[in-house]
Amino acid sequence: MxxxxxxxxxxxxxxxxxxxxxxxxxxxxxxxxxxxxxxxxxxxxxxxxxxxxxxxxxxxxxxxxxxxxxxxxxxxxxxxxxxGQPRGYVDVSAWGANYTEDYIQDFWIQTDEGKDTGVGGVLVSEFSRGGTSGHICCSLMPGVGKTIKVVWRVGGRQDDKSQWKTYSRDVVVKGAMPTKKDAYNILMVRFFSDHQVEVEVIPDRGEPGDAASPRVDKLFYGQRVMRHMGE
Incomplete structure (x- = not known):
């Protein structure tokens, strides 16, 4: 044959x-x-x-x-x-900036269909105590212009988990998509009074020798500067 x-x-x-x-x-x-x-x-x-x-x-x-x-x-x-990512998605590390006196136990990002993206953060301090979270790296999520859902839980530092309150908001991702393939991209999640929230992609940060983006909140440099939605 x-x-x-x-x-x-x-x-x-x-x-x-x-x-x-x-x-x-x-x-x-x-x-x-x-x-x-x-x-x-x-x-x-x-x-x-x-x-x-x-x-x-x-x-x-x-x-x-x-x-x-x-x-x-x-x-x-x-x-x-x-x-390394689907079209319209971005690989980010989530940073939480808290402009309220709520202690945010944790937060996470879902698609508009309710699917978890793996992007999130924990232990976001009150504004009077620094107002920042730790950094968890990294996961894919819908990028700029896409609608996502931010879910977060608020509770006192000594409260039992059963006392935490859960909030969520659908928001449109702001900012700019990255231009460098291996850049370190931030998803800045900002919490405001009346349980409002906004998210911004801050791209192309973290390359050796690069200066910090001016879009990174001053809270992360130890400066307790109040910010408002849309700024």
């Missing part, structure tokens, strides 16, 4: 001419099979060399087309792996 697998059509034709009638009957007639081999029509005694050549050319064209489709799909997959 391997003699029939070739990229040389002339070799293929010579092999067919050398085939015995026994081979032809074996290929063409298969009473116990559900279907005949794809090449059985070559041996029905009616096809001439021209028809065989045309059939082989059609087979070659189909093979080339399938190869191109496969390569295109492969390149698309490789491109997705190279970027």
């Amino acid at each position: 391997q003699d029939w697998i070739t990229d040389d059509p002339m070799h293929f034709l010579r092999s067919m001419k050398a085939a015995t009638q026994l081979h032809a009957e074996e290929f063409m007639t298969c009473t116990t099979c559900e279907q005949q081999p794809w090449f059985s029509f070559f041996f029905d005694g009616t096809e001439n060399n021209r028809d065989i050549g045309e059939s082989w050319q059609m087979h070659t064209n189909i093979t080339r087309w399938m190869t191109r489709v496969f390569m295109t799909m492969t390149l698309c997959v490789l491109a997705a792996c190279a970027t």
Whole structure:
């Protein structure tokens, strides 16, 4: 069977001419099979060399087309792996900035469909005590212009978890998408009075030697400067 697998059509034709009638009957007639081999029509005694050549050319064209489709799909997959994220998503580390006197036990980001993204933070201090959270790195989430849901829980430092209160808001992501492939991107989550919240992507920060973005809240530099929504 391997003699029939070739990229040389002339070799293929010579092999067919050398085939015995026994081979032809074996290929063409298969009473116990559900279907005949794809090449059985070559041996029905009616096809001439021209028809065989045309059939082989059609087979070659189909093979080339399938190869191109496969390569295109492969390149698309490789491109997705190279970027490391779906279109419109961004890889971020969440930082919490608290402009209230609520102690925020934790917060997390969901898609507008309610699916957890893995982006979040814990232990966001009251404004009077610094107003910042720790940094948890890193996860993918919908990027700038997309609607997300911020969920957070508020409770006293000594309160039992059963006493915590949960709040959520649907917000549109502000800011700018990153331009550097391996940049360290911040999702700044800002909490305001009346349980309002805003989120901003601060891109391309964290490269060696780069200066901090002016969009990073001054709370993270030890300056207790009040901020308001939209600033």
